Amino acid sequence: MDNFSFYNPTRIEFGKDKEQLIGQILAEHGIRKVLLTYGSERIKRDGLFATVGKSLDKHGISFIECGGIVSNPVLSKVREAISLAREHKVEAVLSVGGGSVLDSSKAIAAGTLYQGEVWDLFLRKAPIASALPVFAILTLAATGSEMNNGAVVTNEATKEKFAIGSVHTFPKVSIVNPALMQTVSRDYLVYSAADIIAHSIEGYFTATVQPRVQSRLVESVISTVIENTEVLLAEPHDYNARAEFAWASTLALNGITYAGTSGFGYPNHMIEHSLSALFNVPHGAGLSVVMPAWMKWYQGRNPAQFDRFAQQVFGLKTGAEGIAALEKWFDKIGTPTRLSQLGITEAQLPATVDNVLGNAAWFGLADLYTRDVVTDILKRAL
Amino acid sequence: MDNFSFYNPTRIEFGKDKEQLIGQILAEHGIRKVLLTYGSERIKRDGLFATVGKSLDKHGISFIECGGIVSNPVLSKVREAISLAREHKVEAVLSVGGGSVLDSSKAIAAGTLYQGEVWDLFLRKAPIASALPVFAILTLAATGSEMNNGAVVTNEATKEKFAIGSVHTFPKVSIVNPALMQTVSRDYLVYSAADIIAHSIEGYFTATVQPRVQSRLVESVISTVIENTEVLLAEPHDYNARAEFAWASTLALNGITYAGTSGFGYPNHMIEHSLSALFNVPHGAGLSVVMPAWMKWYQGRNPAQFDRFAQQVFGLKTGAEGIAALEKWFDKIGTPTRLSQLGITEAQLPATVDNVLGNAAWFGLADLYTRDVVTDILKRAL
DSSP states (O other): OOOEOOOOOOOOSSSTTTGGGHHHHHTTTOOOEEEEEEESSSSHHHHHHHHHHHHHTTOOOOEEOOOOSSSSBHHHHHHHHHHHHHTTOOOOEEEEHHHHHHHHHHHHHHHHHOOOOHHHHHHSOOOOOOOOEEEEEOOOOOOOOOOOSSEEEEEETTTEEEEEEEEGGGGEEEEOGGGGGGTTTTHHHHHHHHHHHHHHHHHHHOOOOOOOHHHHHHHHHHHHHHHHHHHHOOOOOOOOHHHHHHHHHHHHHTTTTTTTSSSOHHHHHHHHHHHHHOOOOOOOHHHHHHHHHHHHHHHGGGGGHHHHHHHHHOOOHHHHHHHHHHHHHHHHTTOSGGGGGGGOEEEEEGHHHHHHHHHHHHOOOOTTTHHHHHHHHHHHHH | OOOOEOOOOOOOEEEEHHHHHHHHHHHHTOEEEEEEEETHHHHHSSHHHHHHHHHHHHOEEEEEEOOOOOOOBBBHHHHHHHHHHHHHHHEEEEEEESSSHHHHHHHHHHHHHOOOOTTHHHHHSSSSOOOOOEEEEOOOSSOOOGSSSEEEEETTTTTEEEEEEEESSSSEEEEEGGGTTTSSSSHHHHHHHHHHHHHHHHHHHSBBOOHHHHHHHHHHHHHHHHHHHHHHHHOOTOHHHHHHHHHHHHHHHSTTTTOOOOOOOOOOHHHHHHHHHHOOOOHHHHHHHHHHHHHHHGGGGSHHHHHHHHHHHOSSSSHHHHHHHHHHHHHHHHHOOOOGTTTTTGGGGGHHHHHHHHHHHHHTTTTTTHHHHHHHHHHOOO
């Protein structure tokens, strides 16, 4: 087990009706004016926006709206929101949505207080020295962003999808009400399942130090996701399954399962970020395509852990059987496992590989993931 | 899954040599003078005290010593330390030791800023409105106190062993260096294993709402404790086993495994606290006696979970087999499973039951744990 620091000050308010507490929570933190960020107008149709507005009103908190944040959120929108936040002198950012809205909100929170160009923070040209406090009401469980300090944004101009993270970008409070997730589409449910599994396996397979206690926690998360995705596909309104799915999503990336591990990378994310940046495919859909291909390529580097995965998660024997079972499970739940299902052809591979290689340095994986290797992996996913 | 709030702001600094950071960490928090609490003089013989002193000196932090805190820490010592803390106007409490020292330190931290009698906080006559910041260097992994806000102290005069907990009593930073635990005696290692397992099973078996994801996490913790206790009994200097054991200990009671569960009690602790209060038996030794007896008594109330325990932890089939396996394992590692091994006789049962009944109201378990029930459980442990 490697040395580590663990610090995660985010307060999670989990459960039914918790969104009604938002005004009170902001007031407790002394906040009087927020930038309210969201994605589509769905939150206006389904009543969540009204609930939030009412709670804010009750506590005398005013808000400036910033809607229209898209999946694979983009830098131009972050810049627009930073202007709004500055113009109206908001004291906090309130994210109402899924991971894309929350990631954008963290970038907005850091960018508002940064004097320079916000993308510099993503390029690591400057550290994040401060940020507006971020509060969240989560409407989709997938990214884990509700209980970590990371944020991923795409620069549309440069086709770069990069991340930031700092002690200043942990949400102060995240409200996770699984009932708000009952209207998530079938597609986004299965993409989310793939995303959570990806967050789990990146460290699990690639860490050079991977304590068994942590492997057990990761397997607990993956088993929970598999079990509850199946329940939810049959019965989208099963509250308990939504709740277990949501908590597993939080656990997968709140640092607990990564404590004491080291030497790991995020190769599946590195490759997928290019699919999202170039072809705007949903992140989870890209991941379910990349993972089986990557696993087949990577397996020989850590055969014991792949055997363990097969045994603990699927009750099978060999690593190859485990990979096949995961791919089959992705097929079964209806998340893609082939580039062709994303509309990506062999002719587009060279440009895709170029983009991945552009990510490789940023992800610290340039040595291992050469042009030949990335091409090999992506060809397995055709 | 029930509604919950999760908030745990303790920063964990885990790993080799981390104790050398203590001066720097205190300085970061603006601390200039601390009450340094500890137990026996062992830390002076083994060099830890010198290491800490050097690190404090380097950062210009002065300290007042308060040693001699015993296992099953006592109120009189807490009062003595509060006087010292007030007299010297310390700004923080630095705990160097195991759970007893750390629990005492939390009580000292809260008591120093409370104008009344500190035991009132334990009797819930007054809320904990503030506390000095607490920092810890952990030398024994068992209680989980390093990453939660709880503290258990015995009032020797009244023979009451009660707890406090508040948002103000989370340690700010806890340093957990498994290498410092290599000199823990064989006895205290196995008592610690029993303690961690007790923290794990109290909720696991008694919660009326126990999400499967949380059951999986608990089983991960218990399996890790069993596996690594065996490694450590064979090879006390196996650093990785110490580390996995220590992290499992933290996970067992940092709130993660209890999130979303509800309706649970701490019946094994309720009973054991009386054994410690009356006969001063080590907490973990008392727990390994109480647990098998309690499990046999309780099993019929939650048979499915006992079957699950047998299957997931021991690869057995029935709940009864699982209980027998745990008892056998306690015997194997050498932690007691019978009251007689603690020197407690049948003649002492009535007085013991009286004391347990005195705890029952405090633990909120008076309805279920009547005189007959507690007698029944303790007789099974004779």
